[in-house]
Amino acid sequence: MTTLEDTRNNVSSSQSKRPVRKYADEINWADRIRKLSTVGGLALLVIGGTLFVDGFLSSANALGVGQQVSQIGLMALGMTFVLINGEIDLSVGSIYGLAAVVGGLLISGGMDWIPAVLISTAVGALCGLINGVLSVGLRIPSFIVTLGTLSIFRGIALLMTGGQPISLPGQDQNVSEFSLLGQGRLFGLIPMQLVFFIVGIAISWILLHRSRFGFNTFAAGGSEAAARLSGIRVGRTKILGFVLAGVVAAFAGVLGLSFLSYVQGVTGTGMELTVISAVIIGGAALTGGAGTIWGTVIGVFFIGVLQNILNLQGISSFWQTIATGIVIIVAVAGDAALSRKKK
Numbered sequence: 001m002t003t004l005e006d007t008r009n010n011v012s013s014s015q016s017k018r019p020v021r022k023y024a025d026e027i028n029w030a031d032r033i034r035k036l037s038t039v040g041g042l043a044l045l046v047i048g049g050t051l052f053v054d055g056f057l058s059s060a061n062a063l064g065v066g067q068q069v070s071q072i073g074l075m076a077l078g079m080t081f082v083l084i085n086g087e088i089d090l091s092v093g094s095i096y097g098l099a100a101v102v103g104g105l106l107i108s109g110g111m112d113w114i115p116a117v118l119i120s121t122a123v124g125a126l127c128g129l130i131n132g133v134l135s136v137g138l139r140i141p142s143f144i145v146t147l148g149t150l151s152i153f154r155g156i157a158l159l160m161t162g163g164q165p166i167s168l169p170g171q172d173q174n175v176s177e178f179s180l181l182g183q184g185r186l187f188g189l190i191p192m193q194l195v196f197f198i199v200g201i202a203i204s205w206i207l208l209h210r211s212r213f214g215f216n217t218f219a220a221g222g223s224e225a226a227a228r229l230s231g232i233r234v235g236r237t238k239i240l241g242f243v244l245a246g247v248v249a250a251f252a253g254v255l256g257l258s259f260l261s262y263v264q265g266v267t268g269t270g271m272e273l274t275v276i277s278a279v280i281i282g283g284a285a286l287t288g289g290a291g292t293i294w295g296t297v298i299g300v301f302f303i304g305v306l307q308n309i310l311n312l313q314g315i316s317s318f319w320q321t322i323a324t325g326i327v328i329i330v331a332v333a334g335d336a337a338l339s340r341k342k343k
Contacts, residue, residue, distance in 0.1 A: 038283060038295065038331075042302045049309045056312060063191060069304035070193035071096075071252040073297065075271065076278040077204040078245035080296045083279055084208075085241045086221040086288025087135065087142040090272050092249040094153035095127045097268035099250035100257040101157045104166035113178035117254050124250020125243050127153055132239030142242075150272070158265035165264040168257075175261065182258030193255055200248065205293040207244075217241060221288030277324060278303050281331045302327070 049056035075092050082089045103120040107113055131149055135142040168175045184192040208214040216237040219227040227234050257263050282299030284291030303324060310320045 038281060038298050038302065042298055042305065045302065045305045045309065049305065049312075053309055053312045056309065061308070061312075063189070063194070065301070065304050065308050066194040066197070067191035068308070069300050070191070070197040071255055072271065072274055072278060072303070073197045073300040074200050074248045074252045074255075075245075075275045076282075076296050076300050077200050077293065078248035079275050079279045080204070080282075080284055080291050080293060081208065081217055081241040082142075082245050083276075083284040083286065084217050084221045084288060084291045085238045086224075087238055087241065088146065088276070088286075089128075089131060089142065089242060089245050090146040090276075091127065091131060091150040091153055092245060092275055093268040093271035093273075094150045094157070095124050095246050095249040095268075096253035096256065096271055097263070097265065098127065098153045098157040098253070099124050100253035100263040100267055101160050101166065101265060103254050103257050104168065104263045105160060107175060107178060108166060108168055110174075113174055116178075117181075117251075120254050121247055121250045124246040124248075124253070126246070127250070128243040128246020129239065131246070132242035135242070136235045136238050154265070154269070157267075161263075161265045163265060165262060168261040170261065179258055179261060182255045182260075193259065196251075196255065201293060201297055208293055213237070213240065218289060221290075223289070274303065274324070277328045277331075281327060286332065 055061055075096065079089060079092065099120040102123050103116050106116040106119060127149070131142070131146055134140060134149075135145045168178070170176075180192065181196075182193055186192060186195050208217065216227070216232045216234075219230065219232050220234045220237045224234050227237075253268065256267065278299040279291065279296050280286065280299070281302055282291070282295035282297070284295065306323060306327070307320050310323065
């Protein structure tokens with residue numbers, strides 16, 4: 001038999017649950033609005049470019065945008081794992097340049113391009129491992145660690161080149177084959193860099209959304225304490241995230257070398273800011289635990305399309321930098337507002 005006291009408790013319990021449901025619904029709607037705003041922003045850019053910019057919808061321009069964003073896009077895919085882990089990597093631009101320098105020295109020295117590419121990519125993995133071990137093992141904030149390694153990796157690249165540019169000999173058969181990675185076109189139409197980006201998207205999506213590693217990544221970034229209690233090796237997960245970011249940054253550097261057949265010690269300076277911006281615009285949270293591969297892809301193309309429209313309109317690159325900065329501030333403000341509501 002239900003007593004009067006039981007009835008009062010049930011009523012009190014149902015009343016206390018209503019605010020919880022209300023706030024949960026508000027958070028879900030805020031999260032959906034933020035995701036839709038990124039997609040909507042890209043759609044508005046495409047519509048605006050179509051209506052007001054000559055040549056924007058041409059196949060040549062569309063493929064050109066795809067090629068231009070491919071290197072940044074590959075790096076952003078790796079950065080997605082790092083940010084979801086609740087960390088950050090400011091050294092990816094330096095890793096990009098160091099890997100390109102290593103590849104340039106090896107290929108210009110006569111090494112076959114295949115082992116040269118593998119060694120260059122391994123250098124990126126080593127750099128990522130150093131970042132992860134220093135950050136996780138010594139419990140130093142990744143912002144500080146990667147700010148330091150940014151300078152270290154850049155300094156190593158400058159020491160290896162002696163401050164002089166490296167140009168690959170254009171008449172060499174080995175160099176000609178290597179150049180196809182960055183300059184070639186699949187079926188004579190699709191830029192190879194875009195092909196690599198598409199393959200990277202597929203692999204990253206499987207890793208993040210369909211594998212145990214991806215589950216561990218979200219768990220480690222969402223709550224380290226809860227992840228550890230669940231038996232997840234948080235340290236190893238975060239280190240692997242840094243290694244993955246280093247590998248794709250190095251491969252992007254190899255593609256850059258292949259495309260230009262030229263590299264110098266300062267190559268890649270500032271790229272880390274664009275990479276992080278794309279991931280944040282795509283919805284990844286700076287506090288960790290949130291982000292998607294498709295969101296990152298949208299963020300990459302948002303920046304690429306915006307810069308393309310400004311270029312076609314003949315607007316100075318200085319204004320492009322300002323516009324990108326404004327977009328970043330808006331995206332981070334949205335992330336901060338959503339984080340406060342969740343708390």
